[in-house]
Amino acid sequence: MSDFLILIPAFNEAGSIRWVIEEAKRVLNNPPIFVVDDCSQDATVAEARLGGARVLSLPHHLGLGGCLQAGYRLAYELGYQYVVRMDGDGQMDPASVNTILAELKSSGHQMVIGSRYLAKSSPYSSALRHAGIVFFRMVLRPILGKPVHDPTSGFVGVNREALEVFSRSFPLEYPEIEALVVLRRGAFHFTEVPCTMRPRRSGTSTITALKSIYYILHVLLGVLVNILKFDRKLWRR
Amino acid sequence: MSRLLLFTSLGSCILILMVLQSLRRAHIRVEYSISWLAAGFGLLMLSRWESGLVWLSKVLGVTYPPAALLGVGVGILMLMLYRVSMVVSELKDNNIALAQKVAILEYRLQSLPDNEKVG
Numbered sequence: 240m241s242d243f244l245i246l247i248p249a250f251n252e253a254g255s256i257r258w259v260i261e262e263a264k265r266v267l268n269n270p271p272i273f274v275v276d277d278c279s280q281d282a283t284v285a286e287a288r289l290g291g292a293r294v295l296s297l298p299h300h301l302g303l304g305g306c307l308q309a310g311y312r313l314a315y316e317l318g319y320q321y322v323v324r325m326d327g328d329g330q331m332d333p334a335s336v337n338t339i340l341a342e343l344k345s346s347g348h349q350m351v352i353g354s355r356y357l358a359k360s361s362p363y364s365s366a367l368r369h370a371g372i373v374f375f376r377m378v379l380r381p382i383l384g385k386p387v388h389d390p391t392s393g394f395v396g397v398n399r400e401a402l403e404v405f406s407r408s409f410p411l412e413y414p415e416i417e418a419l420v421v422l423r424r425g426a427f428h429f430t431e432v433p434c435t436m437r438p439r440r441s442g443t444s445t446i447t448a449l450k451s452i453y454y455i456l457h458v459l460l461g462v463l464v465n466i467l468k469f470d471r472k473l474w475r476r
Numbered sequence: 477m478s479r480l481l482l483f484t485s486l487g488s489c490i491l492i493l494m495v496l497q498s499l500r501r502a503h504i505r506v507e508y509s510i511s512w513l514a515a516g517f518g519l520l521m522l523s524r525w526e527s528g529l530v531w532l533s534k535v536l537g538v539t540y541p542p543a544a545l546l547g548v549g550v551g552i553l554m555l556m557l558y559r560v561s562m563v564v565s566e567l568k569d570n571n572i573a574l575a576q577k578v579a580i581l582e583y584r585l586q587s588l589p590d591n592e593k594v595g
Binding site: 275293294295296297298299301305308309312313316411 | 578
């Protein structure tokens with residue numbers, strides 16, 4: 240049995256999911272791939288099964304955080320050591336999964352983030368998104384005690400320790416940034432490795448211009464709430 | 477003022493009867509009915525006991541006593557709505573955990589060999 244699995248949270252990704260799964264299987268020597276379907280209204284489930292993935296189907300729409308947590312819970316119950324999350328839109332190059340896994344194993348850190356800003360080629364993201372990322376880098380720097388270049392990256396590998404924490408406590412709706420703070424609360428560590436991102440194959444970003452203000456406020460409040468839950472002793476460690 | 481107070485008492489009585497009726501038909505849980513009953517009886521008491529209302533309006537610094545009654549009513553509503561938000565949040569959290577559990581159990585059931593499935 241493989242010691243890692245690839246987790247793909249999917250919501251209406253029928254246009255790209257099968258291609259993403261087939262590419263990952265080809266590049267990574269047929270790893271177990273789990274698609275968590277957040278109650279899609281299109282053919283996502285059928286396409287994922289055709290691609291050869293195992294599908295965890297949620298009975299109703301939970302949002303990205305709840306969807307991911309379901310996958311983390313299942314991975315934890317099934318005893319996997321490492322979980323790498325990818326998106327179903329084809330932006331992530333599966334070859335980078337090996338980089339993330341190698342870093343997880345060699346560093347012993349609980350989380351490894353595939354960062355588009357550490358790679359040399361220019362990332363595909365809008366000016367607005369970039370401004371948001373710069374803002375969150377500033378906010379997160381003192382909280383995490385080290386810089387994070389791509390806090391909103393969805394290309395994230397975690398080990399079993401982080402899996403255990405996430406299966407109990409995981410932020411809902413916009414999880415990436417808050418998840419970093421949740422891990423820090425447990426005095427866990429993360430590193431970043433460079434990853435190249437490609438243009439998405441189908442679908443649109445979950446974060447539109449109109450929603451971005453709400454997104455920023457929501458995440459800021461979530462970060463604040465998580466700081467309030469910090470255990471002082473763990474924090475100093 | 478007396479006419480307003482009359483309507484307020486009438487309203488409180490209707491509220492109390494409504495809650496009691498819902499309780500009888502099990503349309504509301506006892507734990508959530510208590511705050512509504514307390515609110516109903518509180519408003520009824522204030523609208524019938526005029527010197528008490530005048531005293532309260534003096535304490536609150538309101539020159540028109542019925543306004544104090546409305547103020548108390550608004551305060552009660554805010555508290556109860558907040559409580560509803562808390563209950564909804566808890567239900568939502570439980571609901572998410574339940575949905576995840578159902579999905580995981582369904583997945584594991586599907587991966588069982590057919591002869592081990594029940595039913």
